[in-house]
Every structure is written in C-alpha cells, then in structure tokens.
Amino acid sequence: MSAGxxxxxxxxxxxxxxxxxxxxxxxxxLLRNGEQLLLTVIIPTLLLVLFSAVDIVDTGxxxxxxxxxxxxxALAVMSTAFTGQAIATGFERRYGVLKRLGASPLxxxxxxxxxxxxxxxTEVLQxLLLTVIxxxxxxxxxxxxxxxxxxxxxxxxxxxxLGLLMAGTLKAEATLAAANLVFLLLxxxxxxxxxxDKFPDAVQAVLGLLPISALSEGLRDVLQxxxxxxxxxxxxxxVWAVLGLGAAAKFFRWE
Numbered sequence: 001m002s003a004g005x006x007x008x009x010x011x012x013x014x015x016x017x018x019x020x021x022x023x024x025x026x027x028x029x030l031l032r033n034g035e036q037l038l039l040t041v042i043i044p045t046l047l048l049v050l051f052s053a054v055d056i057v058d059t060g061x062x063x064x065x066x067x068x069x070x071x072x073x074a075l076a077v078m079s080t081a082f083t084g085q086a087i088a089t090g091f092e093r094r095y096g097v098l099k100r101l102g103a104s105p106l107x108x109x110x111x112x113x114x115x116x117x118x119x120x121x122t123e124v125l126q127x128l129l130l131t132v133i134x135x136x137x138x139x140x141x142x143x144x145x146x147x148x149x150x151x152x153x154x155x156x157x158x159x160x161x162l163g164l165l166m167a168g169t170l171k172a173e174a175t176l177a178a179a180n181l182v183f184l185l186l187x188x189x190x191x192x193x194x195x196x197d198k199f200p201d202a203v204q205a206v207l208g209l210l211p212i213s214a215l216s217e218g219l220r221d222v223l224q225x226x227x228x229x230x231x232x233x234x235x236x237x238x239v240w241a242v243l244g245l246g247a248a249a250k251f252f253r254w255e
Contacts, residue, residue, distance in 0.1 A: 018106045019114050026118035030084065039079040039183070040126055045133060047193065048072045052137045057194055062224075069134040069141070070219035071192035076126040077152060078212055081119050081159035083183045089115065089167035090175035098254050108254070116160055123156060143222035147229045151222070154237035155215040161244025162211070168252030186212040191220075211240040 013021075030036050051057060052065040059067035092098050102108050131139075167175050188194065190212030196204050207213050218233030 013105075015107075015110060019110050019117070022106060022111060022114035023117040023121070026115055027121050030080075030088065030118060030122055033088070036084045036088070039084050040076065040122060041129065044072050044076045044079065044126070044130060047075070048130060048133060049137070051193055052134075058198075059195060063138055063140070065134055065137045065139045066141075066224050067195070067220065068193065069130070069139050070223045071216040072130055072134075073127060073152070073219055074155065074190075074212055074216035075187060075192045076130060077123055077155045077215060078159050078186065079183065080122050080126065081156045082163040083179045084122075084163075085115065085119055085160060086163035086166045086179040087176050089164060090170065090172040090179075093167060093254065094172035096255075102254050112164070115164075116156075119156060119160060123152070127152070141223040142226035144228060147222045147227075148219060150229070151215060151218045151234060151237065154234055154241055155211065157241035158211040158215075158237050158244055161241055161246070161248050164248040164252060165244055168248060168254075186210065191216045209236060211237055214240075 030040075048065070048068055051068050052063075055064070057064075089098070098111075101111055106114075134141075163179070166178060170178065186192070189199070189207055190210055191207070192212065196207055196213060196217065199207060208217070214233040214236035218230040218237070221227040221230040221233070
C-alpha cells in the first residue's frame with residue numbers, strides 16, 4: 001500500500017479553521033432566527049425611530065436622537081450578547097446539541113469562543129445599521145471612536161458572561177422567561193430611553209451599577225458629551241465581565 005493512499009489523512013481540521021467554521025454557523029443560525037432578529041434588529045430600530053421622532057420622554061436639551069442613539073447601541077449589545085445568546089444556548093443545552101458538540105474534536109472552550117465571535121459579528125452589523133438610521137435622524141456624535149469600541153467590547157463581555165451563566169444553570173423554559181423579563185426591566189430602568197436622573201436618588205445609585213446603565217451612560221458621555229474615556233462606567237463593566245464570565249466558566253452545565 002503506497003504512502004499516498006490516505007492523502008489527505010483523515011483527522012480534525014486545524015483549530016482556527018474549526019473555530020471559524022463554527023462561528024460562521026452560529027452567525028447564520030442567529031440571523032435566520034425570527035425571534036433573534038426581533039430582539040437584535042427590529043425592536044432597537046423601532047425604539048430609536050419612535051422616540052427620536054415623537055417627544056414622549058424628556059431627554060433634556062439638544063436633539064432627542066443624540067441622547068437616544070448611545071442608549072439604543074447599548075440595548076443592541078444587550079439583546080445579542082445577553083438575551084439572544086442566553087435563549088439560544090439554553091435550548092441547545094436542552095436538546096443535547098451542546099453535549100454532542102462537546103464530544104466533537106472542537107474543544108468546549110473553542111465552542112464558547114465561536115459563540116462569542118458570532119455575537120461580535122452580529123453586533124457589528126447592528127451598530128452599522130443603527131448608526132446609519134441615527135445619522136438619517138440627525139445624530140451628531142462626538143468623542144473618541146476607540147473609547148466607544150472599548151466600552152462595546154467590555155459590555156459584550158459582561159452581557160455574554162451573564163447570558164451563558166443563565167443558559168448553563170437554568171432550564172431552557174426558565175431561561176426564555178427570565179432573559180426576556182430582564183431585557184424588559186433593563187430597557188425601562190437602565191438609562192436606555194428614560195434618563196437615570198428621572199428616578200429617585202436612592203434608586204439611581206442602584207441602577208447606575210447595572211451593566212446596561214454603565215454601558216448606555218458611558219457611550220452617552222463619549223458620543224453626546226465628548227468625554228475622552230468614562231473610566232467609572234468602564235470599571236463597572238469590567239467587574240461585571242469578570243464576575244459573569246468567571247461564574248459561567250465554573251457553573252455552566254453542558255447537560
């Protein structure tokens with residue numbers, strides 16, 4: 001038998017190629033899911049257009065879109081990295097998909113890396129779409145784009161960790177209900193549409209520590225007020241990221 005009979009030799013593909021293939025698959029599955037598109041695209045877009053065009057909430061001086069656009073960007077990150085990922089991963093765990101993938105040549109940490117990369121790809125598309133719409137509504141952003149990028153990455157890490165923690169510890173039905181409930185609560189009380197200063201002082205102190213509040217207020221400081229880098233909000237997001245990802249790594253159950 002010649003040496004070239006089994007060329008190329010059967011075996012696992014290189015790890016980077018496996019991660020890239022899984023990332024592409026995860027992204028396609030996410031974009032084909034109607035519920036995910038509702039959370040990641042339709043709801044943020046409708047909220048941005050509606051509250052920018054109609055004077056429903058007092059957003060202070062200046063154009064409403066200048067206040068709303070940063071908050072809607074934060075909402076888009078939360079909808080993808082937390083709500084969408086928690087629900088999708090929770091049902092994959094229930095149906096045994098994660099268990100089967102965990103037994104494949106793709107390491108479990110590489111699978112989670114692919115999921116995170118898929119979230120980032122989706123967020124890039126969200127940010128581009130929402131930015132175009134905001135510009136059409138008269139948005140005039142300021143600040144350093146690198147500061148915005150850092151805040152978005154920290155926010156993604158924070159929400160991704162919390163989403164994976166929920167998906168890996170609760171039943172799929174409980175994850176579905178809890179993730180949507182948290183999404184609604186943080187939409188109302190996270191400074192996305194309603195300014196935090198509209199809440200009582202005692203409540204403001206608590207709400208300001210939430211990851212959605214830190215992300216929306218941080219983006220607003222940069223994009224609306226031209227701040228260089230809101231280190232306080234970045235620090236809050238970093239703490240949530242470390243706690244969320246650490247807890248997810250420790251308590252995530254694959255079955």
